[in-house]
Amino acid sequence: xxxxxxxxxxxxxxxxxIELALKSLExxxxxxxxxxxxxxxxxxxxxxxxxxxxDKQALLNALAIHGFEQYGDVLARAIADRDADFDSRLVKVxxxxxxxxxxxxxxxxxxxxxxxxxxxxxxxxxASERALYSGPQLIAEGQKxxxxxxxxxxxxxxxxxxxxxxxxxxxxNGALLGAPLDRLARETVEQIIMGLRPRD
Amino acid sequence: xxxxxxxxxxxxxxxxxIELALKSLExxxxxxxxxxxxxxxxxxxxxxxxxxxxDKQALLNALAIHGFEQYGDVLARAIADRDADFDSRLVKVxxxxxxxxxxxxxxxxxxxxxxxxxxxxxxxxxASERALYSGPQLIAEGQKxxxxxxxxxxxxxxxxxxxxxxxxxxxxNGALLGAPLDRLARETVEQIIMGLRPRD
DNA sequence: CATCTATGTATCCATTGACAACATTGTGTC
DNA sequence: GACACAATGTTGTCAATGGATACATAGATG
Numbered sequence: 001x002x003x004x005x006x007x008x009x010x011x012x013x014x015x016x017x018i019e020l021a022l023k024s025l026e027x028x029x030x031x032x033x034x035x036x037x038x039x040x041x042x043x044x045x046x047x048x049x050x051x052x053x054x055d056k057q058a059l060l061n062a063l064a065i066h067g068f069e070q071y072g073d074v075l076a077r078a079i080a081d082r083d084a085d086f087d088s089r090l091v092k093v094x095x096x097x098x099x100x101x102x103x104x105x106x107x108x109x110x111x112x113x114x115x116x117x118x119x120x121x122x123x124x125x126x127a128s129e130r131a132l133y134s135g136p137q138l139i140a141e142g143q144k145x146x147x148x149x150x151x152x153x154x155x156x157x158x159x160x161x162x163x164x165x166x167x168x169x170x171x172x173n174g175a176l177l178g179a180p181l182d183r184l185a186r187e188t189v190e191q192i193i194m195g196l197r198p199r200d
Numbered sequence: 201x202x203x204x205x206x207x208x209x210x211x212x213x214x215x216x217x218i219e220l221a222l223k224s225l226e227x228x229x230x231x232x233x234x235x236x237x238x239x240x241x242x243x244x245x246x247x248x249x250x251x252x253x254x255d256k257q258a259l260l261n262a263l264a265i266h267g268f269e270q271y272g273d274v275l276a277r278a279i280a281d282r283d284a285d286f287d288s289r290l291v292k293v294x295x296x297x298x299x300x301x302x303x304x305x306x307x308x309x310x311x312x313x314x315x316x317x318x319x320x321x322x323x324x325x326x327a328s329e330r331a332l333y334s335g336p337q338l339i340a341e342g343q344k345x346x347x348x349x350x351x352x353x354x355x356x357x358x359x360x361x362x363x364x365x366x367x368x369x370x371x372x373n374g375a376l377l378g379a380p381l382d383r384l385a386r387e388t389v390e391q392i393i394m395g396l397r398p399r400d
Numbered sequence: 401c402a403t404c405t406a407t408g409t410a411t412c413c414a415t416t417g418a419c420a421a422c423a424t425t426g427t428g429t430c
Numbered sequence: 431g432a433c434a435c436a437a438t439g440t441t442g443t444c445a446a447t448g449g450a451t452a453c454a455t456a457g458a459t460g
Binding site for chain 3: 007008009034035036037046047050055056
């Protein structure tokens with residue numbers, strides 16, 4: 001006797017596909033993400049997902065949007081913690097970025113690849129901009145505390161934040177130059193704050 | 201009458217596949233790279249390439265290695281130009297990085313994605329390390345000129361080089377925050393050199 | 401010249417993403 | 431409650447793909 005089957009309507013297929021796809025990404029890599037396999041695992045037909053996603057690229061875009069939202073939340077929470085001085089808060093933000101990269105390496109790669117796709121939908125570009133616009137607020141508060149030079153906080157935030165992203169890209173399995181990325185990122189951001197030009 | 205066909209032996213199929221695949225990457229994107237289409241364009245059977253590449257991933261790895269070699273050459277040439285002071289030389293290196301990213305966006309993405317693949321072969325990891333190890337030499341010369349603080353040049357090179365890579369990743373169609381990436385990268389690296397901490 | 405190696409061709413297979421037609425259920429209105 | 435429509439699923443088909451295998455052709459070597 002067949003096991004009792006799910007009712008005809010899944011009820012929450014879109015979210016289920018996204019959740020399972022996120023898992024599959026980190027387990028099997030983005031190149032092995034298969035709509036048919038996801039459908040089998042969710043016990044729906046191979047075309048069911050098409051009611052929720054126009055095509056495979058639409059699913060990938062939804063995953064990237066989800067990733068940017070999560071990333072933005074992580075950054076916003078780290079920045080919202082104001083119980084320490086500017087330098088400590090910056091360290092906390094850097095660590096949260098590195099941690100996200102460590103737990104979602106394939107998703108992060110997909111996030112950046114998707115936003116650079118020629119047909120990237122506006123909601124993906126908007127989600128990426130929202131997520132990547134968190135740094136200026138912290139820099140502005142650092143300026144108020146006299147810990148950061150005057151200037152456009154948006155532009156000034158680029159150096160440390162871009163550097164951390166660059167370190168993430170350059171790293172290998174959470175390490176770079178034989179050092180844990182977490183420590184290396186903190187040290188590099190500290191160097192960026194202090195500068196490489198000697199202070200006579 | 202059929203047009204005279206190529207001799208049975210292509211003679212240089214491996215290099216031809218790599219060259220055409222590099223073009224296809226930037227034209228159609230990495231997701232649309234198709235071995236069969238490459239074979240058709242090169243007028244060989246779809247299995248011919250398998251004498252040169254174990255599988256599709258092996259071809260992707262070869263493309264990434266080629267990319268790192270090109271990138272390393274570009275950086276080495278920019279660094280070897282010693283006819284200017286340290287700051288100008290750094291600017292030149294930054295511009296060459298941004299230019300490479302602008303002319304090879306998909307290849308650059310593949311390069312980083314490939315090296316982070318769990319089965320990345322050692323020759324790919326070595327090629328990536330060689331390419332990404334160019335900065336310390338310039339930093340050491342900057343230190344000799346008194347333009348860079350004392351310290352490990354390998355570590356000190358990370359801040360500017362990682363930042364440029366991060367800016368490349370964050371950018372969209374050669375621009376970021378409404379500014380050309382070329383200019384933004386130069387300004388950001390200058391900020392990194394001078395530091396974000398006020399100099400009393 | 402025979403043998404081995406390198407490199408190509410032809411055929412087959414399983415899997416995939418996309419598409420179209422159809423089926424089932426949920427919702428809203430009268 | 432009946433009906434119409436919308437939402438969401440199923441079934442089947444197609445073309446294309448990457449991979450594998452057996453075979454074919456040519457180059458190199460002794």
